[in-house]
Amino acid sequence: MTSVPSGRPDPPPASAAASARVAVAPDPVGPGGRLQPLADDGTPLGPPRTVPDLARAVAEREAEGPPRWVWAATDELYARLLDRLPVRLARCHDLKLVEALLLGYEERHARPRSLGAAWARLHGLPEPADPRESGADDQPALFAADRHRLPPGTDHLAAVVAVHAAQLGRVAEAGHPGRLRVLCAAESAGALAAVEMGRDGLPWSADEHDAVLTSLLGPRPAGTARPEVLGRLTEEFQRAVGAPVNPDSPAQVLAAFARSGVALPSTRSHVLRESRHPAAAVLLRYKELSRIHSAHGWAWREQWVRGGRFRPEYVVGGVVSGRWATRGGGALQIPRLLRPAVRADPGHRLVVADAGQLEPRVLAALSGDPGLVRAAAGGDLYAGLARAAFDGDRSRAKIGLLAAMYGQTGGEAGRLVAELRRRFPAAMELLEATARTGEAGGTVRSRLGRTSPRPADDWQQAAAGAAGDEEDASPAQRAARAWGRFTRNFVVQASAADWALALLAALRRRLAGSPGARLVFFVHDEVVVHCPAALAPVVASAVTDAAAEATALVFGPTPVPFPLGTQVVECYADAK
DNA sequence: AGCCTACGCGCC
DNA sequence: AAAGGGCGCGTAGGCT
Structure with missing residues (x-):
């Protein structure tokens, strides 16, 4: 068992006053x-x-x-x-x-x-x-x-x-x-x-949703037919590869590309984007539109939107890290393309609050690493990181820190991590200690005590079935490293979930006095409140206060700020 | 027909 | 030295 190091005292009990x-x-x-x-x-x-x-x-x-x-x-x-x-x-x-x-x-x-x-x-x-x-x-x-x-x-x-x-x-x-x-x-x-x-439910305009779909896919087809544009793109793709290939079948697509002399490792979009083959561009367009149609098309809208509201079923504790899951409707993956459909009722606003750079801030607060804390204090954590270690190159700083939190070690990102290790040894040591614990089959905890599961009894044997012809690592070693990446990320992700949950609870309590204001969405590090327009400023300050309360509850006195970017909009698409 | 896995992509 | 964390969901394609 590795506990998250901390020199700070416990936060006070949730209800200090005796309550029945x-x-x-x-x-x-x-x-x-x-x-x-x-x-x-x-x-x-x-x-x-x-x-x-x-x-x-x-x-x-x-x-x-x-x-x-x-x-x-x-x-x-x-x-x-x-x-x-x-x-x-x-x-x-x-x-x-x-x-x-x-x-x-x-x-x-x-x-x-x-x-x-x-x-x-x-x-x-x-x-x-x-x-x-x-x-x-x-x-x-x-x-x-x-x-x-x-x-x-x-x-x-x-x-x-x-x-x-x-x-x-x-x-x-x-x-x-x-x-x-x-x-x-x-x-x-x-x-x-x-x-x-x-x-x-989340306010959802069926008309706006239809407008987005129609602009991308053309008029709604009758019944369960597919939009004509998908048929046209399929034919165009088949002409380009010279075979009647199903564009939805990765196996068929790979084979068709191979026949025309292009060996692709997969049909993932970033792979296709690099290919010069004329069929690749057509396939990308097909995939983009097909995805919208099948995942969030008219059928989705009719199944999930009723009375101007999208009502997903949230599953608290649905993820071991404490993040929520949802059942049905894919509520935590509302595509950006469809956010124009999320609109406040007339006379109302959406107060959208997003915790920026939450996970690296959590790492700074957990580790107390002086350099990382300084970087976090400046507002833009990645910019601060870049000034301290990457000649001001913010994007390299961000890639490096994310790689460190996810356990990526190869390629360019691996070299960036090495630089981070020199400049921010306490933060990197926290990550590496949690990874070592996981590799040894141990458990780790979030700041508030949510605990990672142990791997299955046969975790290292089970991994032996995976194709393992790479490198010199045995299947058991690779399974151990994979579990180490999980525990490494767990501490940060689960502590971020601790904070987000505390934020939600604090905000909910503050909104209880404003019956017109309703929490309508929560996704990992973001909350949305729907309220009468006149109430929006009150709600916005409630959000700010709730963030401060969450920070104090979860981390105690910490020099690391956890700013919440708060915007008042009529339409979700207008937020950030 | 239902059940399962692999793949790929959306979100954080 | 080490080759990227967590989900939900739709489709394909194999299985029973």
Whole structure:
């Protein structure tokens, strides 16, 4: 285990003031449920209360002063409550997400994390496997309780109370309990935001979307036919290679190029761009248009855009680094070409906030490397880096630093990394130490304590199947290096995700006082808020304040600034 | 028909 | 010395 070095104290607990908690268990069927007030250490305060209308009881309790709601899974229970709640809930403790964080911290990554599984572990019972996560075609609501995997006859509320208390104890035993507490609170707040954002949706203009598609692909074809332009480009491509080749088949395309005397290593666009063969340019154009049509064409719009909103399903903790994933619609990959379709409602604005150079700043803050900290302090980190080590060549500085964080060693980038090692030894040593840990099969942690998984037991054998005729490295060595690149990047990416999650939570809390302002998008290092135009300045300053709060929570006092570029626009395409 | 992998590309 | 991290999704092409 390698911990991230730090000379700074733990941040304070997420809620310094004593705040009540309330455990929640919905009835298996119907609108009722049970509530159990808890002390901050998880001890029950008084008897549980049975209520006929859970949403109403939760709303009333929230109005008395928001407790931290403790429940099995936000994505299931909060999603059901939200429609019937007059307000949004301030705080929660998501047992499933916290269980996953703790299992990772305890290096038991592979274990199931449902409430039922956690309950079983507490009682020495066999652990039920996690249910298959799935989207729209899921089990009907009647079976929702089954998703928690509680053994039949188990009291849901008692299980919530017991697992919660046990989790608080496990957090307290961690190496940095304060940081882990922040992580659990931020992850849980993120789960609330994810449900809300999925509900509210991203403003999306079908007309603008169509205008973009039509300008690129021509008029919409009838039914599921492909646009004529794709047929024309296919024919043109086939004439150019002199064979009836499917342009969507990399194998056929490579063979056709080979027949005309051009050996390509792949059909990737950067390879095609270097080829002088006349078919290459046609193929590139075909790929570009075909991609838009198949990935974000009219069919996508009809499937995902309803009532002027794109509503993706966010999956909190969907990536081991703590980044979110999404299910359906590819929400985290909205192509730049389509951003004109993201438009604020009339009289509204989008406040788009983007954390610039987040990962290198995270590296500076984690390592405390004096040179890198100085470079970060100047505003443009890469420019500062360039002045210190690359004769002012900003692009080489950027390539070198990214290569160092990704573990690239070959070619020009490798030489740039060598220069970085001379000038920024502490930062580079942090990266190399985490890589060595991974190569040896160990785990590393983010700043707040999110822990990398261990490689599979047979990780070095499994890699033996890969074609390995290169160099002198054995398959096992190459597998070790690959895992080292993963852990090397994990610390930076996961700590950046810590910061972004803290930002989201802080911003969400600040926006609670402005009901017209809604978080509508979150992607790794960027948030978008939709609000009435008059509110935009307030939202923009809330964003700035939230960034400062996130920096303090995650990194404590640090000389490294984490600036958030904030823009107020009507259309997403106009941002930066 | 469904299931799986490889490939390629979009985003960060 | 070492040949670039994380995703979702669509298509092709092989498998059962």
